[in-house]
Amino acid sequence: MQLTNNPCIYTFNGSFEGFLTVVFRAFDDKRMPESIVSRAAQAQLPLGEMVHVETCNDQAARVCAGIVERSDQRNLRLFHVAFLAESAETNMLLWRYLQHLFRDNCREYYRNMLDEEVYALIQTARQVRREAHRFQGFVRFQRTRDNMYVAAIDPDHNVLKLLSAHFRSRFPDRHWLVYDTRRQYGIYYDKKSVQEVRMEAKPFNLNTGYIQKQARSMDEDYYRTLWQHYYDAINIAERKNHRQMRGSMPRRYWKYLPERSGK
Amino acid sequence: MKDKVLHKLNILADAAKYDVSCSSSGSSRSSKGGVGNAKSAGVCHAFTEDGRCISLLKILYTNYCIYDCAYCVNRQSNDKRRASFTPDELADLTINFYRRNYIEGLFLSSGVMRSPDYTMEQLNAVARKLRKEYRFNGYIHMKSIPGADPLLVHEAGLLADRLSVNIEIPTEIQLQVLAPEKDFFSVFTPMNQISLGVMESKAERRKSRKAPRFVPAGQSTQLIVGASPETDYTILKLASGLYHQQRLKRVYYSGFVPVNQHDNRLPVIQKPPLVRENRLYQADWLMRFYHFSYDEILDEQNTQLDEHMDPKLAWALRNPHFFPIDLDRASYETILRVPGIGVRSAKIIVANRQYGRITFSHLKRMGVALNRAKYFILCRELPAATTAFYPEQIRRRLVKGSQDAGRQLSLKFEV
Numbered sequence: 001m002q003l004t005n006n007p008c009i010y011t012f013n014g015s016f017e018g019f020l021t022v023v024f025r026a027f028d029d030k031r032m033p034e035s036i037v038s039r040a041a042q043a044q045l046p047l048g049e050m051v052h053v054e055t056c057n058d059q060a061a062r063v064c065a066g067i068v069e070r071s072d073q074r075n076l077r078l079f080h081v082a083f084l085a086e087s088a089e090t091n092m093l094l095w096r097y098l099q100h101l102f103r104d105n106c107r108e109y110y111r112n113m114l115d116e117e118v119y120a121l122i123q124t125a126r127q128v129r130r131e132a133h134r135f136q137g138f139v140r141f142q143r144t145r146d147n148m149y150v151a152a153i154d155p156d157h158n159v160l161k162l163l164s165a166h167f168r169s170r171f172p173d174r175h176w177l178v179y180d181t182r183r184q185y186g187i188y189y190d191k192k193s194v195q196e197v198r199m200e201a202k203p204f205n206l207n208t209g210y211i212q213k214q215a216r217s218m219d220e221d222y223y224r225t226l227w228q229h230y231y232d233a234i235n236i237a238e239r240k241n242h243r244q245m246r247g248s249m250p251r252r253y254w255k256y257l258p259e260r261s262g263k
Numbered sequence: 264m265k266d267k268v269l270h271k272l273n274i275l276a277d278a279a280k281y282d283v284s285c286s287s288s289g290s291s292r293s294s295k296g297g298v299g300n301a302k303s304a305g306v307c308h309a310f311t312e313d314g315r316c317i318s319l320l321k322i323l324y325t326n327y328c329i330y331d332c333a334y335c336v337n338r339q340s341n342d343k344r345r346a347s348f349t350p351d352e353l354a355d356l357t358i359n360f361y362r363r364n365y366i367e368g369l370f371l372s373s374g375v376m377r378s379p380d381y382t383m384e385q386l387n388a389v390a391r392k393l394r395k396e397y398r399f400n401g402y403i404h405m406k407s408i409p410g411a412d413p414l415l416v417h418e419a420g421l422l423a424d425r426l427s428v429n430i431e432i433p434t435e436i437q438l439q440v441l442a443p444e445k446d447f448f449s450v451f452t453p454m455n456q457i458s459l460g461v462m463e464s465k466a467e468r469r470k471s472r473k474a475p476r477f478v479p480a481g482q483s484t485q486l487i488v489g490a491s492p493e494t495d496y497t498i499l500k501l502a503s504g505l506y507h508q509q510r511l512k513r514v515y516y517s518g519f520v521p522v523n524q525h526d527n528r529l530p531v532i533q534k535p536p537l538v539r540e541n542r543l544y545q546a547d548w549l550m551r552f553y554h555f556s557y558d559e560i561l562d563e564q565n566t567q568l569d570e571h572m573d574p575k576l577a578w579a580l581r582n583p584h585f586f587p588i589d590l591d592r593a594s595y596e597t598i599l600r601v602p603g604i605g606v607r608s609a610k611i612i613v614a615n616r617q618y619g620r621i622t623f624s625h626l627k628r629m630g631v632a633l634n635r636a637k638y639f640i641l642c643r644e645l646p647a648a649t650t651a652f653y654p655e656q657i658r659r660r661l662v663k664g665s666q667d668a669g670r671q672l673s674l675k676f677e678v
């Protein structure tokens with residue numbers, strides 16, 4: 001397909017379906033996107049012609065079907081995970097990738113890791129998965145008065161969706177909520193299924209991740225104190241290696257980790 | 264009551280910290296009807312200031328001990344604050360940490376209180392409470408107490424995901440000097456019992472899924488490095504045997520930290536031998552993932568790992584006839600031998616060379632350390648003269664470049 005030379009900036013609502021709708025539109029308009037950004041990120045953009053695309057699930061589904069047809073289900077999943085990196089650069093990478101994928105004749109394009117875009121896609125998905133894996137460990141639940149377990153997180157990538165299966169199989173017998181304070185939505189499990197939720201009130205202190213004292217269960221502060229003491233006691237001072245610690249547990253994650261906060 | 268637990272936690276976590284193993288990998292257990300699961304890939308929940316991962320609540324049941332091993336903080340002759348948990352306290356602590364996602368499970372070790380049997384029985388009581396009363400399906404790693412009754416060890420194996428018996432001192436003669444109450448018999452008897460149990464249970468479970476699991480994540484052990492005069496060659500040979508004969512999942516190496524007032528059976532050192540420890544981990548890695556045997560890494564003539572370069576590079580420089588490697592044709596195992604190329608990049612190369620020639624820019628993108636790899640691969644992008652192989656020259660160049668001590672101490676493998 002030939003794309004004409006009057007580029008524009010496409011904006012969308014930030015969802016995966018929204019992004020796929022942009023792809024559909026750009027192909028349809030035969031216009032080369034200069035940039036594809038979610039509306040929330042729009043403020044930081046240089047000026048240019050902007051086209052906002054309303055999400056259309058039907059068109060999104062057709063792009064998905066196209067990806068599966070040209071590669072396979074696993075590759076669609078990979079593509080989706082990479083999208084969760086949520087950056088304008090990633091969006092453009094995904095766009096270029098799809099251009100190649102849909103143009104490819106031998107249908108092996110997506111397998112060839114020597115190709116720059118294919119490799120970059122795999123690498124991006126890997127980074128997102130790596131952060132999701134880290135957060136399997138870095139989520140810190142607090143027990144509420146009504147015996148629910150709640151946690152605040154603030155990851156670089158939009159990893160909540162990748163965490164739900166893990167916590168559902170680990171804590172199937174309690175209600176729990178993991179809330180992304182930057183993206184302002186959470187995943188909530190009610191012992192039956194996991195749902196995405198948005199909250200009007202802001203239950204978490206944005207500096208500490210704690211919920212209000214009245215909302216915490218009576219034993220919450222006690223176990224947190226034990227944990228903080230444990231963290232200090234298990235360290236071997238003679239082997240101090242701050243650099244390695246910060247490499248594995250970067251400073252930007254500390255604010256919601258009670259064992260590191262205030263250090 | 265609450266202050267009491269905090270007090271015990273401080274003492275018994277502090278006393279457990281020198282045991283280095285903390286991984287929670289290699290098991291799989293689902294939460295059916297209870298709480299928790301154990302996953303095959305380990306999860307770290309935090310990292311302490313020494314850079315180590317906290318995965319499990321690593322703690323002693325008690326730091327009272329009737330023995331007096333020279334290298335141990337908890338030996339009887341030390342004047343220390345002592346404490347013991349009760350099974351209730353420890354189970355409650357574990358489950359509450361677990362529910363808050365502080366930990367992946369419990370790693371329970373202990374000093375020997377009253378007798379090995381009594382101690383083992385206490386550890387089993389904790390695990391039993393967790394599994395039966397709390398229906399806890401998270402990870403449990405228990406120490407098998409040397410000298411405990413085989414029946415108790417067997418029960419522990421049915422409750423735990425992993426069991427370990429620490430050898431600590433790599434030769435029996437030295438072990439007897441430093442830990443007069445111990446010998447290899449007391450260490451290897453339970454170790455062999457466990458490895459046999461693991462094999463039997465695997466065979467049973469192949470016949471019937473209902474057969475009970477016995478130590479599904481296998482067993483591990485720890486060796487203290489630098490408390491006694493063994494060479495790295497002796498240590499690697501021992502480790503290799505443990506992987507092959509006893510089928511251990513992991514051998515951990517713990518650089519000796521002088522924790523006691525000077526004891527003339529132990530060397531006087533300024534700092535724990537962290538570089539040596541790191542080199543041993545790298546060599547161990549070569550045995551487990553890079554198809555190296557211990558006697559390729561070291562031999563009777565070269566008995567000590569080079570502190571200035573990783574063991575894979577050292578091997579390559581001793582074996583110039585093996586190189587250069589043609590990445591477009593060589594087998595996976597051969598490519599793995601190239602310094603600078605790791606498991607992941609070797610796999611990518613082999614799986615993708617059908618699509619075209621492997622170039623420098625591909626390698627760079629894969630994260631291959633080209634500054635090392637370039638001397639060992641056949642490359643059409645460089646004139647032949649610059650790739651000629653002069654081990655001494657390469658050694659000088661690479662070793663100078665890798666003097667950054669901070670990097671060497673990182674446990675990450677320098678491929």
Ligand code: SF4
Nearest residue numbers: 328330332335338374
């Ligand atoms: S038996 Fe264990 S706890 Fe007791 S002194 Fe020896 S190493 Fe330390």
